[in-house]
Amino acid sequence: MLKSNTYYLIVFGFLCLACAIYESVFYWKGIEPSEPLLSTASMLSLILVVMWVDTDSKSKINKVYRPYDFGFLIFLFWLPYLPYYLWRTRGYSGMVLFLCLVSLFS
Numbered sequence: 001m002l003k004s005n006t007y008y009l010i011v012f013g014f015l016c017l018a019c020a021i022y023e024s025v026f027y028w029k030g031i032e033p034s035e036p037l038l039s040t041a042s043m044l045s046l047i048l049v050v051m052w053v054d055t056d057s058k059s060k061i062n063k064v065y066r067p068y069d070f071g072f073l074i075f076l077f078w079l080p081y082l083p084y085y086l087w088r089t090r091g092y093s094g095m096v097l098f099l100c101l102v103s104l105f106s
Contacts, residue, residue, distance in 0.1 A: 008052035
């Protein structure tokens with residue numbers, strides 16, 4: 001059985017895969033893809049990553065300080081905080097995970 005925080009990463013991966021297929025089919029046909037749809041997918045991807053960090057940090061309570069507005073702060077400062085969080089909780093494998101997440105965003 002998968003942990004609840006793993007579902008966020010699975011949905012994030014499927015969303016990125018669906019967007020990549022969508023864009024490649026439209027570019028293959030020579031049509032510009034819908035910018036509002038791609039912007040919405042990017043925002044959903046960011047929200048999924050933030051929700052994953054928030055859920056994952058609850059299981060790593062000894063390694064991560066969680067202030068009262070932790071979820072909102074992650075949403076605002078996700079780019080500088082995400083590598084720090086992954087390094088702090090997972091070490092070198094966290095940096096590999098960060099590179100994988102960044103590659104999926106692009």
